[in-house]
Amino acid sequence: DAMVIQNPRYQVTQFGKPVTLSCSQTLNHNVMYWYQQKSSQAPKLLFHYYDKDFNNEADTPDNFQSRRPNTSFCFLDIRSPGLGDAAMYLCATSRGTTEAETQYFGPGTRLLVL
C-alpha cells in the first residue's frame, strides 16, 4: 500500500496561474518535506514541516508556499508559476529530524507550465 501519496501525478498549468500540489501520508510521521527536482538535476529541498512548525530554506523563492492542515496532509502552493518552475515536485516524510532518519518519498508530481 502506498505510504506517501501525491496528487495529481501530472499537472499542467498556465504561466502565472496559481497551482496547488497535494501530498498525504499514512505513516503518521512528524516531518513532511517538499523537494523540487528539475531535469538532470538533484532534488532540492524547498521547505519542511516538523508537526506544525514550518522551516523554509533560505533560497526558496517567495512564490512557493506550503500548508499543513493536519499530520496527514501537506500542500505546495505555487502562487504565480513561471516557465522555470516546471519540474518534478517530490514530497517526503520522516519520523523525526535526527540525522539518519529515513525519508520516504512519494511518487512525485510532474508540473508543466505553458
Place this chain on the structure above:
Amino acid sequence: RKEVEQDPGPFNVPEGATVAFNCTYSNSASQSFFWYRQDCRKEPKLLMSVYSSGNEDGRFTAQLNRASQYISLLIRDSKLSDSATYLCVVGGATNKLIFGTGTLLAVQP
C-alpha cells in the same frame, strides 16, 4: 564547490560486470550518508545507508572514508534491472538531505 559531487557518468556496462561509483562531500560535520536509486521519472528510493565500517547488502557494497570525505558504491554481477540513476546523499542538520546530481548506470545485455 558543490556540497555533494559524484562521477558524472553515464556508465555503460555489460551484464555481469562490476561497477563502482564515487562521491565526495564538502561538509566534514555530516553524520549520515546514503545511496538512493532513482528510476526514470520515478521518485528516489533508499538503496542503502552507509556506515563508517562499510556495509554490504547482497551485490551492493558501500564504503565511507570520513578522512577523505569520500563515499563509494560497488555493484557486483550487474543486472539489467540495476539500470537507474544512483544518487549519493548526505544528511545534514535537521535531517536535511543533500543530494548529488546522480550517476546514470546503463547495464547492457
